Amino acid sequence: MDDRTYTADAEPGETVTVAGWVHEIRDLGGIAFLILRDSTGKIQIKFEKDEMDDDLVETGLGVHRESVVAVTGDVEEEPRAPTGVEITPDSLDVVAEADPELPLDPSGKVDADLSTRLDNRTLDLRKDETKAIFEIRAEVLRSVREAFRNLDATEINTPKIVATGTEGGTELFPITYFGQEAFMNQSPQLFKQLMVGSGLERVFEIGPIFRAEEHNTPRHLNEATSIDFESAFYDHTEAMDACETIVKAAYEGVAENCQDALEALDLQDEFEAPEGDFPRLTYEEAIERINATGELDEQLVWGDDLPTEGEHALGQDVGEHYFITDWPSEIKPFYIKDHDDDEQLSTGFDMMHPTMELVSGGQREHRYDHLVEGFEQQGLDPEQFDYYTKMFKYGMPPHAGWGLGGERLVMTMLGLGNIREAVLFPRDRQRLSP
Known part of the structure; x- marks a missing residue:
């Protein structure tokens, strides 16, 4: 069917072959309509029963919804048709018959819960x-790749099976690797740092990460897509500049190239790309503003992590994307560098949407002795990470970077109620199939 015509391209006066799914059948007595759907839209097929071959009419009106059919016929102008044209068929072939009992209604007239939708993702x-969600997701990834290249970053791919976890702890997925214990990687963090010490210097990766965390909420996944960046000779402020550039590029790409998808989601009038610089609040300013909202039962103090309720309160107060900087050293990972003039203060930062955290980053510790100290302070054995730490003996430049949750970016961009809506086949504590 390489010579088929897409429904959106069918013009009056042409004889075409269109192929797709039976979206709906409307039988009005002497006349009936089959609505055929393909990836570009829908088109009306008209059956005038008294003027057509009985077998053709019987086949066309007897086929089940969601069956795949190919129709050949003349395209005619019809203002009352959904797209202003219709096809009078000369032939209709049933390519693949669908079961009459569908587990969900692809027309959307009957709602299905999220679990049913995920169980039947192809139909969904x-x-x-x-x-539309996945067309937008694809544009987000295309746009950020282009923006990374404009920053002269090289795309890399790092291992997803590793001997040690990036951050240790209970969030590791253990696997058996030819008789050895191994793990699914939590992050490309250590590998992308090794790359900035190579001839590449500035790198990015878009790939899966795995976390065996206990959270089972509308914003957590056990397999997610991480958008990562790392650059030699960057400090934390320059890394934040790059982060802001990438997030804005994602929004701008969607605004420019996804109008049809936004219309399908009824977002065409309210979708806007962020403008201006994202506010940058210190951790101390953040907890002061959260406390001032009065939304928490107990006041936050220095050293507390920000609870979800606190993030929401601060997000509503700020009202746009923003950064939280200068976190306490004790609550950031071992590879985050402290400020030179205050070892209690890290260069770590988070980039926030008003509803949740999207990015974690910072300047990295590039001095070997300080890096090993950081391992020991967090109860990790530096010898287990020798492949990583030894490279810091051979001239590792100052560097900084971050990781951005791809699904969280799409979720917040589109106002989705559950992060699983932004994943084709989600993996969480209850879902391993399909």
């Missing part, structure tokens, strides 16, 4: 709204 993506 036949709905315009669901398909």
Whole structure:
């Protein structure tokens, strides 16, 4: 069917072959309509029963919804049709018959819960709204790749099976690797740092990460897509500049190239790319502003991590994307560098959407002795990370970077209620199939 015509390209006066799914059948007595759907839209097929071959009419009106059919016929102008044209068929072939009992309704007239949708993702993506999410997700990834290249960053791919966890702890997925214990990687963090000490210097990666965390909330996954960046000779402020550039590029790409998808989600009038610089609040300023909202039962003090309720309160107060900087050293990972003039204060930062955290980053510790100290302070054995630490003996430049949650970016961009809506086949504590 390489010579088929997409429904959006069918013009009056042409004889075409279109192929797709039976979206709906409307039988009005002497006349009936089959609505055919393909990836570009829908088109009306008209059956005038008294003027057509009985077998053709019987086949066309007897086929089940969501069956795949190919239709050949003349395209005619019809203002009352959904797209202003319709096809009078000369032939209709049933390419693949669908079961009459569908587990969900791709037309969207009957709602299905999220679990049913995820169990039947192929059918779910036949709905315009669901398909739109993944068209937008694809544009986000295309736009950020282009923006990274404009920053002269080289795309890399790092191992997802590792001998040691990036951050240790209970969030590791252990696997058996030819008789040895191994783990699914929590982050490309250590590998991308090794790359900035190579001839590449500035790198990015878009790939899966795995965390065996206990959270089972609308914003947590056990397999997620991380958008990572690392650059030699960057400090934490320059890394934040790059982060802001990438997030804005994602929004701008969607605004420019996804109008149809935004319309399918009814977001065309309210979707806007962020403008201006993202505010940068210190951790101390953040807890002061959270406390001032009065939303928490107990006041936050220095050294507390920010609870979800606190993030929401601060997000509502700020009202746009923003950074939290200068976190206490004790609550940031071992590889985050402290400020030179205050060892209690790290160069770590988070970039926030008003509803949740999107990015974690900072300047990295590039001095070998200080790095090993950081391992020991967090109860990790430096010898287990020898492949990583030894490279810091051979001339590791100052560097900084961050990791951005791809699904969280799409979720917050589109106002989705559950992060699983932004994943084709989610992996969480209850879902391993499909």
